[in-house]
Amino acid sequence: MTNLQVVILAAGKGTRMKSALPKVLHGLAGKPLLGHVIDAAKALSAESIAVVYGHGGEAVPEAFADTGARFVLQEPQLGTGDAVRKALPVLADEGVTLVLYGDVPLILASTIARVSAAAADALCILTVELENPTGYGRIVRDAAGAVKAIVEEKDADPATKAIREINTGIIALPSAWLREWIGALRNNNAQGEYYLTDVIGMAAAAGKPICTEQPDTEWEVMGVNSREQLAELERIHQREIATALMVAGVTLADPARLDVRGTLECARDVFIDVGCVFEGRVTLGEGVEIGPYCVIRDSEIAAGTKVQAFSHFERAKVGADARIGPFARLRPGADLDRDVHIGNFVEVKASRLGVGSKANHLAYLGDSEIGSNVNVGAGTITCNYDGANKYKTIIEDDAFIGSDTQLVAPVRVGKGATLGAGTTLTKDAPPGELTISRPKQTTIPGWKRPVKNGAKR
Ligand code: UD1
Ligand code: CA
Numbered sequence: 001m002t003n004l005q006v007v008i009l010a011a012g013k014g015t016r017m018k019s020a021l022p023k024v025l026h027g028l029a030g031k032p033l034l035g036h037v038i039d040a041a042k043a044l045s046a047e048s049i050a051v052v053y054g055h056g057g058e059a060v061p062e063a064f065a066d067t068g069a070r071f072v073l074q075e076p077q078l079g080t081g082d083a084v085r086k087a088l089p090v091l092a093d094e095g096v097t098l099v100l101y102g103d104v105p106l107i108l109a110s111t112i113a114r115v116s117a118a119a120a121d122a123l124c125i126l127t128v129e130l131e132n133p134t135g136y137g138r139i140v141r142d143a144a145g146a147v148k149a150i151v152e153e154k155d156a157d158p159a160t161k162a163i164r165e166i167n168t169g170i171i172a173l174p175s176a177w178l179r180e181w182i183g184a185l186r187n188n189n190a191q192g193e194y195y196l197t198d199v200i201g202m203a204a205a206a207g208k209p210i211c212t213e214q215p216d217t218e219w220e221v222m223g224v225n226s227r228e229q230l231a232e233l234e235r236i237h238q239r240e241i242a243t244a245l246m247v248a249g250v251t252l253a254d255p256a257r258l259d260v261r262g263t264l265e266c267a268r269d270v271f272i273d274v275g276c277v278f279e280g281r282v283t284l285g286e287g288v289e290i291g292p293y294c295v296i297r298d299s300e301i302a303a304g305t306k307v308q309a310f311s312h313f314e315r316a317k318v319g320a321d322a323r324i325g326p327f328a329r330l331r332p333g334a335d336l337d338r339d340v341h342i343g344n345f346v347e348v349k350a351s352r353l354g355v356g357s358k359a360n361h362l363a364y365l366g367d368s369e370i371g372s373n374v375n376v377g378a379g380t381i382t383c384n385y386d387g388a389n390k391y392k393t394i395i396e397d398d399a400f401i402g403s404d405t406q407l408v409a410p411v412r413v414g415k416g417a418t419l420g421a422g423t424t425l426t427k428d429a430p431p432g433e434l435t436i437s438r439p440k441q442t443t444i445p446g447w448k449r450p451v452k453n454g455a456k457r
Contacts, residue, residue, distance in 0.1 A: 001116050003095025005175055006041040007087040010034055010102030011054030011074040016226040022056035024102040025063055026230055029237050030261025030279055033224060034060065036105035038067050043109035044116065047095065050087040051102065079193030080169075081185040084178070093179055096120060098172040099196065103224045106237060111215045112170065119172035122209035123200065125150070126170035128221060136166035137197050139212065147210040150197035154190035165212075167197060168221040177208065245272075253292075267303065291325060299330070302338070316348075319355075337372070351382075354397065366390075367409065371397035377421065379404040396431065 014023025024034035031039075034051065041049050049069040053060040054077050061071035070090040074083050084099060091097065096119045098112060111126065118124040125147065127139050137150040138160050150167045151160050181202045185194045203210050215221050219236045222229070235256075241264070242255035249268035252258055257274040264278045267286035275293040282296050285303035290296070292309045299313040301322075307313075308325035316330035319338035324330070328342045333350030336342065340353045343360035351365045354372030359365060361378035367390050368382050380401050382393040391409035395401065399413045402421035413419065414431025422438050429435035 004046045005091040005097045006046040006049045008037050008051045008100045008102050009083045011052045011077050028105050033105040034102040037100050040107050040109045050090050052083040052087050080196035081194035084196050085182045097175045097178050101169050107220050115172045115213050118211050122211045123173040123203045124211050126168045127165050127212045129164045133164050133166045138163040139165040148204045149201040368393040370395045374399045376401045377403035381406050383408045
């Protein structure tokens with residue numbers, strides 16, 4: 001929408017969170033509450049976004065420094081009307097101004113787009129009818145149904161308290177009207193605050209059109225005041241994500257036991273078992289299976305790959321038809337080609353493994369380049385770090401690395417080479433040959449085990 005100015009109110013103290021962290025920095029699905037609201041405003045192509053903050057020093061502006069939003073300090077907090085007044089100097093005085101709350105994180109862009117569009121030449125309030133409206137500002141209408149005012153709970157008489165239509169707090173109006181009325185707000189009310197909601201009475205008195213819009217769902221307009229409410233919204237949000245995945249053709253063992261903190265893109269026929277956490281940007285190809293209790297962050301897994309229980313991925317790339325886990329750890333820069341097998345207690349960091357290579361048990365592969373069809377035996381370790389610098393291990397195609405081998409980098413294992421079990425490789429191993437570093441086995445005939453002093457022989 002052109003010329004949309006957004007004000008996000010986020011100066012409230014958040015006392016009930018009982019936290020050192022400003023409320024709007026608490027995370028929902030891995031992103032601060034305020035981040036969700038800024039993203040919704042951005043989805044509307046707002047011309048400018050002003051955030052009114054109040055607590056936690058500069059923590060709020062610092063957390064969102066790269067969003068392009070402008071930050072305005074409100075200190076002390078004298079009410080929602082005062083907060084909006086503080087924001088106006090950093091916004092253009094044209095178009096429509098939309099007011100959002102930093103602690104109402106799940107508001108849908110489509111809903112606020114409707115409210116903003118309706119506010120081109122009217123004041124538009126997002127309202128809902130609640131079974132129990134206690135605590136909210138009530139929408140007061142005249143006999144003809146026209147909105148006359150919003151009356152706060154604490155200022156309401158019993159008849160007004162009986163009204164079930166409430167103000168969600170989200171309001172949009174022509175910026176010029178807001179600028180005209182904002183200075184006239186008074187704090188002569190039960191709370192001694194400057195109420196933004198008093199502009200509704202002013203609009204009615206000036207004969208300006210006032211309209212209302214409703215959200216598609218009730219959870220969109222739910223606010224976070226306590227950790228219980230935060231947890232409740234987290235579950236609602238996760239349920240929405242799970243539903244969208246199922247609609248897109250993903251099977252979830254239990255939609256209530258999935259956590260997506262970022263974006264999870266799945267091709268069809270993906271299966272995800274219980275207890276998995278996806279963070280950042282993750283893509284899963286067709287038919288990928290993720291076993292229970294995996295944590296996968298910023299990774300790409302290609303079609304047909306099966307990941308078994310308790311595996312951990314971070315910035316890893318896995319090709320098609322691979323087998324990973326259980327208990328595998330893929331760290332940043334793990335780049336596995338198709339048909340690779342990574343088994344239990346194998347850690348891979350900044351390493352490429354070619355087609356069909358396997359490391360099935362207990363190994364550390366760091367800073368290495370491993371060709372195709374390489375077999376890495378149990379207990380193999382790339383000694384990539386001398387305490388100061390890191391070095392590369394290169395293992396060419398078809399090599400066989402015997403169990404319990406240490407590859408002291410920089411070192412190269414030639415194509416088709418075999419390393420005997422227990423080798424400590426400090427020099428390159430030539431292609432096609434067996435290389436082994438192991439003291440010759442000896443037996444001492446007649447040797448006796450020591451016994452405790454004083455024991456009978
Ligand atoms: C406000 C509305 C009420 C509505 C309710 C919905 C007013 C006067 N009342 O009431 O009609 O039903 O929200 O939840 O607007 N904030 C500031 N600075 C301030 C005061 C508040 O930034 O000085 C921010 C808060 O951080 C919060 C939002 O504004 O995000 C609402 O503040 P809150 O105190 O929750 O408003 P209510 O009194 O509940
Ligand atoms: Ca509130």
